[in-house]
Amino acid sequence: MVDDVNGAIRNPPARIVVGISGASGAIYGARTLDALNDLGIESHLVVTKAALLTLSQETDLTPDALTAKASVVHRLGDVGATIASGSFRTLGMIVAPCSVRTMSEIATGVTSTLLTRAADVTLKERRPLVLMVRETPFHLGHLRTLTALAEMGAVIAPPLPALYARPASIQEMVDQSVGRALDLFGLDWDAVQRWKGLS
Numbered sequence: 001m002v003d004d005v006n007g008a009i010r011n012p013p014a015r016i017v018v019g020i021s022g023a024s025g026a027i028y029g030a031r032t033l034d035a036l037n038d039l040g041i042e043s044h045l046v047v048t049k050a051a052l053l054t055l056s057q058e059t060d061l062t063p064d065a066l067t068a069k070a071s072v073v074h075r076l077g078d079v080g081a082t083i084a085s086g087s088f089r090t091l092g093m094i095v096a097p098c099s100v101r102t103m104s105e106i107a108t109g110v111t112s113t114l115l116t117r118a119a120d121v122t123l124k125e126r127r128p129l130v131l132m133v134r135e136t137p138f139h140l141g142h143l144r145t146l147t148a149l150a151e152m153g154a155v156i157a158p159p160l161p162a163l164y165a166r167p168a169s170i171q172e173m174v175d176q177s178v179g180r181a182l183d184l185f186g187l188d189w190d191a192v193q194r195w196k197g198l199s
C-alpha cells in the first residue's frame with residue numbers, strides 16, 4: 001500500500017469488498033459483514049443470485065437483513081460501480097463463500113458480473129483477494145483452477161472448521177474461519193480464538 005514516490009502510505013482506505021456467491025455457507029458472508037462492522041471497516045457488498053438461494057435455504061436472514069449489514073450495496077449487474085475500477089482504493093476483497101462457478105470465472109478473467117469484475121480488479125491491483133472456496137470433493141479441474149488462482153496471487157481459504165478452537169456452536173465455528181480470513185488483511189477480530197500453545 002505504498003502510494004507515493006517517497007514510499008509513504010497516504011490515507012489508507014478502511015474499506016473491503018465483500019462478495020457472497022452461491023456455495024453453501026452464506027452465513028460466512030453475513031458474519032464477515034458483522035465482523036467488518038465491529039472493526040469499523042467500510043464494506044462494499046455484491047451478492048449473486050444463487051447466494052440469495054443459499055441464504056434462504058441455510059439461514060433465517062432475509063436479503064434485506066443481509067444487505068443492511070453492509071455499508072454500501074452494489075447491484076450484481078452494475079459494472080459501472082466504484083468497485084469495478086482499480087482507481088477506487090480498497091484494502092482488498094473477500095469472497096465468502098466462493099462457489100466453483102465464481103472461482104472459475106475469476107480464474108479466467110471472464111468477469112461477467114460485478115462480483116467477478118471486482119475480484120479481477122483486486123488481482124490486477126495486487127491487493128489481497130481471499131477466496132473462501134467451498135466444494136467437496138474437488139475434481140482435477142477444480143484443483144487446477146485453484147492452483148492458477150494461487151499463482152495469480154489469490155489466497156485460497158476454504159471455510160474448514162478449526163476444531164482445535166473447540167467451537168461450541170456453528171456461529172463460533174464460522175467466526176473462527178471468518179476471523180482467520182480477516183487476519184489476511186491485517187485485521188484482528190475479537191471473535192478469533194488464538195492458539196496459546198500447549199500448557
Ligand SMILES: Cc1cc2nc3c(=O)[nH]c(=O)nc-3n(C[C@H](O)[C@H](O)[C@H](O)COP(=O)(O)O)c2cc1C
Binds near residue numbers: 021051101
Ligand atoms: C443449497 C445449495 C448449495 C450449493 N452448494 C454449493 C457449494 O458448496 N459449492 C458450489 O460451488 N456450488 C454450490 N451450489 C451451486 C451454485 O449455487 C451454482 O453453481 C451457482 O450457479 C453458482 O453461481 P454463483 O457463482 O453466481 O453464485 C449450491 C446450490 C444450492 C442451491
